[in-house]
Amino acid sequence: MDSEIYLDRDTFFHRLDPRTKIIILLVTFVIVLYYQNPLWILPISALVVVQGILADSLINLRRIRYIMLVLAVSGLIIWNLFAGGQTRLFWIFTVESLAYSLGRVLIMLTLITAGMIFMSTTRNEEFVIGMIRLGLPYRVGFAISTALRLVPTIVGSVFIIAQAQRSRGLDLDSGNLLERIRKYLPLLVPVFVSTIRNTNIFGMALEAKGFGAREQRTFYLDIKMQRADYWMLGLMLVMFVITTYLKIRGFGDIPGLIRF
Structure with a gap:
């Protein structure tokens, strides 16, 4: 996945x-x-x-x-x-x-x-x-993008943990929709623990790289409005x-x- x-x-x-x-x-x-x-x-x-x-x-x-x-x-x-x-x-x-x-x-x-x-x-x-x-201030934009980046990370964690539980004999695929949802609920605990651990590591990495040390920032990506953009606007x-x-x-x- x-x-x-x-x-x-x-x-x-x-x-x-x-x-x-x-x-x-x-x-x-x-x-x-x-x-x-x-x-x-x-x-x-x-x-x-x-x-x-x-x-x-x-x-x-x-x-x-x-x-x-x-x-x-x-x-x-x-x-x-x-x-x-x-x-x-x-x-x-x-x-x-x-x-x-x-x-x-x-x-x-x-x-x-x-x-x-x-x-x-x-x-x-x-x-x-x-x-x-x-x-928008850079820190606000960075916070929003980080939150969006966590979504696929959490989805990937759910998939990995589900695969690990299947290898241990846990049946997650049988039953109706409600029964399968009930089986997935216990998996949320290791997902939350993994997310909190990764967030802590992420925060330390930002501090180590001096995040927010300078007000003015440079960007590798350069964006420019084209004719199609003006038509859509x-x-x-x-x-x-x-x-x-x-x-x-x-x-x-x-x-x-x-x-x-």
Whole structure:
């Protein structure tokens, strides 16, 4: 199992400036939260899926497909506890609350997909320098990139520990989904211990190399905006203006929805 999230592809989105990809991600995160009605959220979700297809990055969603499935099923039930409506269906479900829960689940899956596409098309080094060029302090950018770098490290630790337990006779593959999740829970203890140990070593390595000794830093990676970046930024600006205008005009709401 490859623990690296970034996919080395030669696609249009891979070649974009990291600042452009950060802005695309931020705009997507904002506009997808504008609406309640899933029919209004669906076009934005479809655009994110098209982006993933063009970036050849949707394959990474297979890694978290079970997590996304659990989030989707639980979200369809839980969000109905916080919403109601006038058209009752059965139990706690109404037409309005069901539409609201579908919209919330669609938003959640869209945000996860957009984030996975971003990490699949952007190296950590590009992400850091992109945020710094956008005005973020270096230490903040370094902290965020380190947190993202820990994700594949933790995934790799889970895989290694699971393989070690399988070699000792532990059956992790039989049973339904809930039973397999229950079997994986004891593996979290050595994963957490390993992560804390690696974090301590990482901190000592930073101190040994004089991290933060100088305010001004130089960077090996040099980024530069191209014509494609300006076209994408213009497209995102138009999309942001249109969706914001529609939100202000009251489109995308669910008539009769009661939020608790």
